[in-house]
Amino acid sequence: MIGRLLLNHPDAARRVGVFFVLATIAAGLYGLGIKASWLGKLVPGAVGWLAANPEVGRAVSAVLIASIVAANWNALRYLSRKQQIVAVWIELFVLLMLFFYSFDLSFAFIAKKIGFLVSKGVVTTLYISAISIAIATLIAFVGAIAKLSRNGVVYGLATFYTSLFRGLPLLMQIYIIYLGLPQIGYVIGAVPAGIMALSLCYGAYMTEIFRAGIESISRGQTEGATALGLSANQTMFLVILPQAMRVIVPPTGNQFIAMLKDSSLVSVVGVWEIMYLARTQGQTEFRHIEMLITASMIYWLLSMGLEFLQSRIEDRFGRSLKR
Numbered sequence: 182m183i184g185r186l187l188l189n190h191p192d193a194a195r196r197v198g199v200f201f202v203l204a205t206i207a208a209g210l211y212g213l214g215i216k217a218s219w220l221g222k223l224v225p226g227a228v229g230w231l232a233a234n235p236e237v238g239r240a241v242s243a244v245l246i247a248s249i250v251a252a253n254w255n256a257l258r259y260l261s262r263k264q265q266i267v268a269v270w271i272e273l274f275v276l277l278m279l280f281f282y283s284f285d286l287s288f289a290f291i292a293k294k295i296g297f298l299v300s301k302g303v304v305t306t307l308y309i310s311a312i313s314i315a316i317a318t319l320i321a322f323v324g325a326i327a328k329l330s331r332n333g334v335v336y337g338l339a340t341f342y343t344s345l346f347r348g349l350p351l352l353m354q355i356y357i358i359y360l361g362l363p364q365i366g367y368v369i370g371a372v373p374a375g376i377m378a379l380s381l382c383y384g385a386y387m388t389e390i391f392r393a394g395i396e397s398i399s400r401g402q403t404e405g406a407t408a409l410g411l412s413a414n415q416t417m418f419l420v421i422l423p424q425a426m427r428v429i430v431p432p433t434g435n436q437f438i439a440m441l442k443d444s445s446l447v448s449v450v451g452v453w454e455i456m457y458l459a460r461t462q463g464q465t466e467f468r469h470i471e472m473l474i475t476a477s478m479i480y481w482l483l484s485m486g487l488e489f490l491q492s493r494i495e496d497r498f499g500r501s502l503k504r
Contacts (some may be wrong), residue, residue, distance in 0.1 A: 317329030320384030434491030
């Protein structure tokens with residue numbers, strides 16, 4: 182009965198959906214154990230009643246959460262797919278922000294420090310990540326060709342490299358490069374050491390991705406290109422790689438996002454990237470959680486940028502399949 186009514190009145194369905202979203206936020210946070218002082222602003226007397234009856238309050242909250250989530254789910258069904266995606270993102274983002282709000286953050290401190298964090302930390306992080314991504318991609322392509330080679334020496338070098346750098350923790354690689362190279366006479370700065378470690382580590386992982394992508398293309402493609410008179414290099418760059426990119430891009434995009442976050446490890450050798458500045462700036466006034474949450478949000482925004490770029494590249498190389 183209610184479902185038919187909502188179907189006949191889509192505007193009313195949207196209002197019901199908004200109501201359940203707000204109700205979910207109001208009831209859910211208390212059930213999760215987050216302090217409920219803000220509930221008093223929504224429902225007068227709620228804080229006092231919950232404080233006087235904590236066990237009953239949690240039980241009621243649990244039942245209320247379950248029923249509201251179910252009703253919210255049903256209400257979202259009346260929205261279009263795009264509207265559902267937007268609504269879910271808004272709901273979860275609001276819940277996340279309210280979760281952070283419960284930490285009693287100093288937003289004045291965040292506003293004072295965020296400019297420095299972005300102007301210095303983000304620039305350094307993007308600089309290190311961009312160069313590391315470019316070098317790692319080149320290493321991965323060369324390594325994949327080497328692993329497909331029938332030459333035993335070349336294959337042995339490639340397999341030893343991938344085994345070593347996939348087997349060692351990235352943090353250990355940073356320390357070994359930064360502290361070890363000077364022992365044999367090669368003094369290297371903190372930023373070049375971080376770039377080298379990230380490039381070698383992720384180049385090893387991406388070597389297997391490139392190899393699998395190239396091997397996913399049937400031998401008939403190579404034989405056909407050879408029959409047309411194409412050289413080995415022309416066959417690879419004009420025939421094999423464009424098709425293999427459909428397989429290579431998705432996992433490689435994941436590696437890029439992981440590298441962006443793992444660039445925070447270079448802070449251990451004193452590089453002024455996002456995480457280093459977040460820790461040091463938070464120590465000035467013992468506001469560690471404010472800076473850590475701010476750094477987390479910055480990393481998330483940068484990751485979303487890479488996700489968007491990855492989706493555009495996937496569309497570009499997947500265009501032939503859609504046709």
